[in-house]
Amino acid sequence: MATYETFASVYDAIMDDSLYDKWTDFSLRHFPKGKKKLLELACGTGTQSVRFAQAGYEVTGLDLSQDMLDLAKKRAQSAKQSVTFIQGNMLDLSQVGQFDLVTCYSDSICYMADEVEVGDVFAQVSACLADDGVFIFDVHSTYQMEQVFPGYTYHENREDFAFVWDTYADEAPYSVVHELTFFVQDEDGRFTRFDEIHEERTYEILTYDILLEQAGFTDVKVYADFEDKSPNESSARWFFVAKK
Structure with a gap:
C-alpha cells in the first residue's frame, strides 16, 4: 500500500x-x-x-x-x-x-x-x-469557532497509528488552526510521521x-x-x- x-x-x-x-x-x-x-x-x-x-x-x-x-x-x-x-x-x-x-x-x-x-x-x-x-x-457555527475549538486537544493511540490533534484560535474573526500529527506504521513495522495544518473560518x-x-x-x-x-x-x- x-x-x-x-x-x-x-x-x-x-x-x-x-x-x-x-x-x-x-x-x-x-x-x-x-x-x-x-x-x-x-x-x-x-x-x-x-x-x-x-x-x-x-x-x-x-x-x-x-x-x-x-x-x-x-x-x-x-x-x-x-x-x-x-x-x-x-x-x-x-x-x-x-x-x-x-x-x-x-x-x-x-x-x-x-x-x-x-x-x-x-x-x-x-x-x-x-x-x-x-x-x-x-x-x-461561530459558537464552535469561539467557544469549543480554541484550546481543543485530542490524542488517540492504536496499534498501527497514533494521532494528535490540537486547535488554536487564529487572527481573523471566527477562525482556527488545526495542527494534526499522525504516526503511521508501514509494512516494515516502522512508524512514519505526517504533519498537517488545517485553517478554517466561518461567518x-x-x-x-x-x-x-x-x-x-x-x-x-x-x-x-x-x-x-x-x-x-x-x-x-x-x-x-x-x-x-
Missing part, C-alpha cells in the same frame, strides 16, 4: 461513520422528490458519494486531491456502485456540467480563504445547478445568507446539528438548504 493510501486510511479510521448516516438522512429529507443528478463537492475518499449512490442518486464526486479520488474509486467499486469522480476545485465548476442537487459537507466551505472565495463557490454552484436545484452545505449566518442571495439563491433555510431545527446560540454546526 502506498504511503498516502495508508495516511488516508487513517482519516477513514478516525472518522465517525455515524456522521455519514446523519449527512445522508438530512440530505434525503431535504432533497426535492424527482431530482436525481447530484454533485458532491469535497468528496474525499468517497464514503458519502457511495451512500448517495446506494440511495439511488446519479452521483458525481469532486475533490482537489487525485490521491483521495483514487481511493474513492476503489471504495465505489468495492460497494458495486457507479460513481463518477472528478479532480477539480470547487472555485471553478465550469466544466462539470449541470446538476439537480449539490452538496458540500464536513465543513469544507470553512476551508475557503475568505468570504470572497465563499461567494465565488456559491456563484459556481449556482451556475451548475438547474432551475429549482438545491444546494446543501454545512459549516461550523455569521447573515453573511452566508447575503452571499447566497448574491449568487442567485432565492429560498434559503438554516438548520442546526443534523436536525430540522433552527440554530440556537450553542449550535455547533449549521446546515444551509438553498434553492435556486
Whole structure:
C-alpha cells in the first residue's frame, strides 16, 4: 500500500461513520422528490458519494486531491456502485456540467480563504445547478469557532497509528488552526510521521445568507446539528438548504 493510501486510511479510521448516516438522512429529507443528478463537492475518499449512490442518486464526486479520488474509486467499486469522480476545485465548476442537487459537507466551505472565495463557490454552484436545484452545505457555527475549538486537544493511540490533534484560535474573526500529527506504521513495522495544518473560518449566518442571495439563491433555510431545527446560540454546526 502506498504511503498516502495508508495516511488516508487513517482519516477513514478516525472518522465517525455515524456522521455519514446523519449527512445522508438530512440530505434525503431535504432533497426535492424527482431530482436525481447530484454533485458532491469535497468528496474525499468517497464514503458519502457511495451512500448517495446506494440511495439511488446519479452521483458525481469532486475533490482537489487525485490521491483521495483514487481511493474513492476503489471504495465505489468495492460497494458495486457507479460513481463518477472528478479532480477539480470547487472555485471553478465550469466544466462539470449541470446538476439537480449539490452538496458540500464536513465543513469544507470553512476551508475557503475568505468570504470572497465563499461567494465565488456559491456563484459556481449556482451556475451548475438547474432551475429549482438545491444546494446543501454545512459549516461550523461561530459558537464552535469561539467557544469549543480554541484550546481543543485530542490524542488517540492504536496499534498501527497514533494521532494528535490540537486547535488554536487564529487572527481573523471566527477562525482556527488545526495542527494534526499522525504516526503511521508501514509494512516494515516502522512508524512514519505526517504533519498537517488545517485553517478554517466561518461567518455569521447573515453573511452566508447575503452571499447566497448574491449568487442567485432565492429560498434559503438554516438548520442546526443534523436536525430540522433552527440554530440556537450553542449550535455547533449549521446546515444551509438553498434553492435556486
